[in-house]
Amino acid sequence: MTSLQVLQATPPHLSSPKTQISPLRGIESCSTMAELKQLHSQVIRLGLAADNDAMGRVIKFCALSKNGDLGYALQVFDTMLHPDAFIYNTVMRGYLQCHLPRNCIVLYSQMLQDSVTPNKYTFPSVLRACCSYDAIGEGKQLHAHVVKLGYGADGFCQNNLIHMYVKFQSLEEARRVFDKMPRTDAVSWTTLITGYSQCGFVDEAFEIFELMPEKNSVSWNAMISSYVQSDRFHEAFALFQRMRVEKVELDKFMAASMLSACTGLGALEQGKWIHGYIEKSGIELDSKLATTIIDMYCKCGCLEKAFEVFNGLSHKGISSWNCMIGGLAMHGKGEAAIELFEKMQRDMVAPDNITFVNVLSACAHSGLVEEGQRYFQSMIEVHGIEPRKEHFGCMVDLLGRAGMLEEARKLISEMPMSPDVGVLGALLGACKIHGNVELGEHIGKRVIELEPENSGRYVLLANLYANVGRWEDVANVRRLMNDRGVKKVPGFSMIELEGVVNEFIAGGGAHPQTKEIYAKVDEMLKCIRSAGYVPDTEGVLHDLDEEEKENPLYYHSEKLAIAFGLLKTKPGETLRISKNLRVCKDCHQASKLISKVFDRDIIVRDRNRFHHFKRGECSCKDYW
DNA sequence: CTAGGGTTAG
Numbered sequence: 001m002t003s004l005q006v007l008q009a010t011p012p013h014l015s016s017p018k019t020q021i022s023p024l025r026g027i028e029s030c031s032t033m034a035e036l037k038q039l040h041s042q043v044i045r046l047g048l049a050a051d052n053d054a055m056g057r058v059i060k061f062c063a064l065s066k067n068g069d070l071g072y073a074l075q076v077f078d079t080m081l082h083p084d085a086f087i088y089n090t091v092m093r094g095y096l097q098c099h100l101p102r103n104c105i106v107l108y109s110q111m112l113q114d115s116v117t118p119n120k121y122t123f124p125s126v127l128r129a130c131c132s133y134d135a136i137g138e139g140k141q142l143h144a145h146v147v148k149l150g151y152g153a154d155g156f157c158q159n160n161l162i163h164m165y166v167k168f169q170s171l172e173e174a175r176r177v178f179d180k181m182p183r184t185d186a187v188s189w190t191t192l193i194t195g196y197s198q199c200g201f202v203d204e205a206f207e208i209f210e211l212m213p214e215k216n217s218v219s220w221n222a223m224i225s226s227y228v229q230s231d232r233f234h235e236a237f238a239l240f241q242r243m244r245v246e247k248v249e250l251d252k253f254m255a256a257s258m259l260s261a262c263t264g265l266g267a268l269e270q271g272k273w274i275h276g277y278i279e280k281s282g283i284e285l286d287s288k289l290a291t292t293i294i295d296m297y298c299k300c301g302c303l304e305k306a307f308e309v310f311n312g313l314s315h316k317g318i319s320s321w322n323c324m325i326g327g328l329a330m331h332g333k334g335e336a337a338i339e340l341f342e343k344m345q346r347d348m349v350a351p352d353n354i355t356f357v358n359v360l361s362a363c364a365h366s367g368l369v370e371e372g373q374r375y376f377q378s379m380i381e382v383h384g385i386e387p388r389k390e391h392f393g394c395m396v397d398l399l400g401r402a403g404m405l406e407e408a409r410k411l412i413s414e415m416p417m418s419p420d421v422g423v424l425g426a427l428l429g430a431c432k433i434h435g436n437v438e439l440g441e442h443i444g445k446r447v448i449e450l451e452p453e454n455s456g457r458y459v460l461l462a463n464l465y466a467n468v469g470r471w472e473d474v475a476n477v478r479r480l481m482n483d484r485g486v487k488k489v490p491g492f493s494m495i496e497l498e499g500v501v502n503e504f505i506a507g508g509g510a511h512p513q514t515k516e517i518y519a520k521v522d523e524m525l526k527c528i529r530s531a532g533y534v535p536d537t538e539g540v541l542h543d544l545d546e547e548e549k550e551n552p553l554y555y556h557s558e559k560l561a562i563a564f565g566l567l568k569t570k571p572g573e574t575l576r577i578s579k580n581l582r583v584c585k586d587c588h589q590a591s592k593l594i595s596k597v598f599d600r601d602i603i604v605r606d607r608n609r610f611h612h613f614k615r616g617e618c619s620c621k622d623y624w
Numbered sequence: 625c626t627a628g629g630g631t632t633a634g
């Protein structure tokens with residue numbers, strides 16, 4: 001009887017009338033630090049300067065709220081003689097929020113030294129702190145503490161442990177924690193799913209997803225975005241379809257993932273649908289989502305719509321600017337990209353390193369050599385941004401494309417960091433364009449050894465040899481590829497019609513309307529022949545870059561897609577094709593003529609950029 | 625107190 005009374009009685013040091021005092025409750029509803037400081041001094045005058053409850057509230061506001069001030073929180077914290085676990089937890093969360101994970105861990109050990117026992121709210125933040133700087137040793141110790149203090153069944157602690165091991169890429173450990181949990185929830189499952197997928201085990205992630213008992217929209221999105229991030233867009237679409245059938249809410253994260261899927265495929269109609277859904281469902285258009293939409297329109301070949309969304313933004317984030325500039329660059333509109341870049345600065349948005357990658361690549365794609373050089377110079381001199389490898393890569397590309405191979409080589413030798421495959425690859429590409437075998441051979445071999453699994457590098461070197469008739473060397477490269485088991489990426493083209501994605505592979509016959517399509521190709525070629533088309537048979541033999549040379553040139557996937565587009569659309573409609581490799585020379589020539597003879601605009605997205613074919617001309621001005 | 629989304633050259 002007595003013991004129960006003791007338990008129910010309020011301990012003497014907490015039994016002040018302060019809960020009735022208004023300044024304490026006012027602290028939570030503060031909106032500025034000035035307001036808070038006033039309340040803080042009132043509370044001190046009431047004699048509560050050492051009171052954990054009162055100071056805990058003050059610290060919580062300073063450390064965690066949007067208008068807080070971690071420095072002030074720390075000052076208050078330092079005055080506390082016996083801060084309790086809540087206060088420690090709060091300051092640790094504050095450190096985490098300010099991206100000071102190390103301080104968070106240090107504070108945890110201080111907490112232990114001060115003999116304050118961590119509670120179940122302590123571990124989520126400390127474990128997350130370990131994640132953010134790969135503190136594996138500390139993480140394992142914390143795991144032991146969690147168990148020792150009896151939180152082996154606490155969902156929050158356990159889920160954070162799973163998350164931590166996932167971050168460390170220790171799937172076995174993550175799995176062990178998961179399997180030991182007496183009760184798992186959606187968070188545990190979803191964390192495991194993203195873990196498997198981030199380690200490259202997307203199929204295993206899907207198996208887990210299927211086993212999961214109660215899927216919510218976060219779990220659905222985790223799986224969908226796993227597919228998107230591993231370029232498995234069709235599976236993303238299929239899962240999305242299933243999700244819609246099961247009436248799961250489409251929220252902004254899901255919308256973002258599906259927009260990326262559309263971007264990946266170049267599926268404009270589907271992308272428009274998601275965009276429309278966002279508008280009519282009132283999903284909040286934050287700056288991330290806006291950027292995703294803009295990117296979708298840019299990469300699906302619709303710059304007008306991208307601009308429409310971009311111009312409609314009241315607050316344009318740096319990513320939105322970057323995205324738009326990059327979009328213009330991809331479409332070969334170098335001058336417009338530069339113009340937008342200047343406008344961005346007039347709007348007082350400071351460019352970052354990504355901005356410069358895009359600006360430099362805009363110059364490279366449009367042959368604006370001097371402008372590019374000037375902007376490269378200005379990075380340090382005007383903007384105080386140190387050029388990175390990517391920027392050197394852009395410059396090598398810029399110079400190389402323009403035929404200034406010697407300058408490009410010189411730039412590489414002057415780079416303050418060692419050139420990566422990207423930089424060397426840009427030079428190799430330039431050697432291919434300008435037929436410089438000597439330099440190309442040297443760079444090509446280096447690049448292949450740096451990235452022996454990348455088929456594109458072998459193909460490029462083989463092409464270089466083929467262009468000058470060094471067939472023996474071509475054969476050697478091919479043999480090397482075979483010996484190492486490196487497979488060429490098969491080429492395909494896609495055209496979306498009425499929201500349906502149609503994919504073609506060179507010489508393929510999987511499409512239900514194969515016969516009609518091939519007939520249309522033949523008709524198409526007959527028509528452009530009379531307009532002067534001569535098949536680039538040289539390319540058939542030599543150009544291993546694009547699609548299997550065994551496949552007849554006439555039936556490259558791009559031509560099949562165009563033929564299908566002509567069959568299925570009305571006169572005057574623009575055809576939009578996207579493909580996974582670069583446009584080959586012959587398809588490029590054919591597309592130009594088709595655009596003229598059939599009076600159709602054709603927009604082709606290739607691996608690197610866009611080609612707008614119109615009245616017999618291409619927007620790339622054959623500079624690609 | 626825990627899980628899901630954006631912009632980066634070749």
